[in-house]
Amino acid sequence: MSASIPVLFIHGLWIHSSSWQNWMDLYEKAGYRALAPGWPGDSDTVAATRRNADAVGNRGIDDITASYVRVVEQLGVAPIVVGHSFGGLIAQKLLADGHASAAVAIDPGQIKGVKPLPFAQIRSGLPVLSRPGNKHKAVSLTRKQFRYGFGNAISQGESDELYELWTIPGPGKPLFEASAANFSKNSPAAVDTGNSNRGPLLIIGGGKDHIVPEVVAKAAYRLYAGSNAVTDYQSFPDRGHSLVFDQRWREVADHTLDWLRRQGR
Template sequence: MKTTKPKTIVFITGAFVSSDCWNEWKLYFEQQGYHILVPAWPYKDAPACTLRQRHPDADVAGQRLTNLTAYFAAIVEKLPEAPVLIGHSMGGLIVQLLIQKGLAAAGIAIHSLQPKGIFTFKLSFYKAGWAALGFFTDTRKSYLMSFTQWQYAFTNGMSFEVQKEAYYNLLVPESKLLVRDATTDAAKVDFDRPHAPLLFLSGSADHFIPASLNYANYKKYTHQQSVTEYKEFAGRNHFVLGQPGWQEHAEYILNWLSKI
């Protein structure tokens, strides 16, 4: 019996950035015939400059992974078909959590934050993300990444002008508690259970989520009858969605979707 491939894609944004990071991706996949949804996170449905003006934002600071996952699950459950989910960083983790719930036809985790129980000893991972955890600071106040931190964690290897433009166009305040939740049961995945096709994409130059961490995440999935694939791209940093050449990733995803 021939099955109809899903034509709906839901993009799930990561932490620290506006959902505007998907603007060009949205246009690209719409031109390929897909219906695209790009839901803003709760308390973040505004331009990045407006959200920074609200910092410290108590509503953003109170965001937790369980609530955020439920928010996206509710959006997906209302759709007429199980969609393709494409998420970046924290959004990639949410993609994995929604696939656990059987809510997706397929998932793509781009430079994904790791589920509970997966670790790395790469120094860059801790240098890039330590401040966002906000230890010994007031968790009722949101966290706002400095430009220096942005240069190291997101846009390393890019020109100063591009780094600056991306920072002012996309950077938003974040919840310290949300970042910490990645180490709790809120981020737990049962790697042995059947799941929809799942693709991991990583970048060799990513300081925030090293390729080795993505590969360790991929290798945890053990169900033999489920499709799980991995691809590392050379020279890609954590700003992969806006890094010049992002189309290579989009084309790879499009080709992968056509084969599953």
Template sequence: MTDRTLAPDTIVLVHGFLVTPRSWEHWIPYYEAKGYKVIAPAYPGFELEVEALNADPSPIERVTVPQIIAHLEKIIGALDAPPLLIGHSAGGVFVQILLDHGFGAAGVAINSAPTEGVVVAPFTQLRSVFPVLRNPTNRHRAVALTPEQWRYAFTNTFTEAASLELYKRYAIPASGPIFWDSLLANLIPGPQDAFVNYHNDARPPLLFISGSADHLMPPVVQRSNAAHYESRSLTEVKLFEGRAHLLTAQKGWEEVADYALDWAAKHAAIETRPRVRTYPTISVDLPARRQSLRAP
């Protein structure tokens, strides 16, 4: 059982799809050098190396979002105090779900995929996911991107050589079942796998970080996602200019890592202080609030 009166001393890094925890290889020692314990758990079945998952992607085909969430909740729930949560891409969705479920002291969603109800779909995003969604039979299998498709979706601001190097080091196939379920989620009545309660006043603070050049999850996706939150819980958006989807490995990633940690630690420290919270009666202009979230 975690103790919410303790300041966070642990960071949990949650990777996205098409990569593994190896994608955090620079961030882990960077945060450890700042005195934090860092955990970068793999999804169930993803404990294998990148090369093994490319050779046999069956674990990718089998895993489900509820399994991933249950796995992460078990790890986080065993800690002495709520950690800081930082997730990239689909990991940003999982951070939002974890916070909604009461896990974590504060969360950062970097170039996050959308949670349920966010229906913005820019052209670059559609083009990025088209290799997975173009064939309905992909709903039952893992789908690998080509180096060219990877570069468009993940590393469009990188040199071709740098993109290929990262493709070889990080890339694994996408989960066709999860991608297709995400596509259809907003068409199915009732809560689906990526559901969060946008009215949860008890949710810990949440920061969205966007890369302005992201093709896969453009900034408009994060702005729309943030605007869906209508609770009193703190929700902010930060834009980094010129950053691609894989900004966690892009030159200058340290700036993003520092901003994410400083924001999360600051607001988690506030949230973990014993206090009595009172709220005045106010009239909320929701359209104006959503408009304010469009600015970085």
């Protein structure tokens, strides 16, 4: 592993990129070069993004992925990519398309071909999917909605604290695209899971996750059965969707670092 290896962190829907700061500090101490640019339209801070919600509206999976491809092109070397939620979906796309040397997809958003649709996932998506007009708008979660989707495996107090710290408005379009992926011939949520020439991939699932229930993460893992490239799976049975930025984030982060070392990255 070389200090020159960049690690690109990609946040998910409704969470600001600054939520990765603990991970970035840890990875920097381990010798990597960490960066966590936001999605198109995100401002530099949580507060500024909340004030300018319209800037993030009507951004789809292809728009978000393209913004990270541009970041990779500026790096001049294929980075390691670590993504959470929809960031995990995008991490898989970047890896499959040759824009990453390795990837970690944590509670990854539903890619095309994943068939399970648990009730918890449906309920978590209702703040967006219940109104067709939200496809072209930015949508914010309430404290109660965040508690169900992200903070169900932690205390009410910690959930409320994380809500205030990290939540931002998010575009509704990616959720509509992912929910319709299996009915669309050219879905932006499609990933070349059969690619055997890509770098190693680790998928992580949270056993108490409501937004991406573990059955969804495991279904994505099984789609890679036709690839000869390294594809590993790790479960954290007692974790919900907040697992990358709640008080127990370090256990998840340490596992990803250990896995990368085993891959020689």
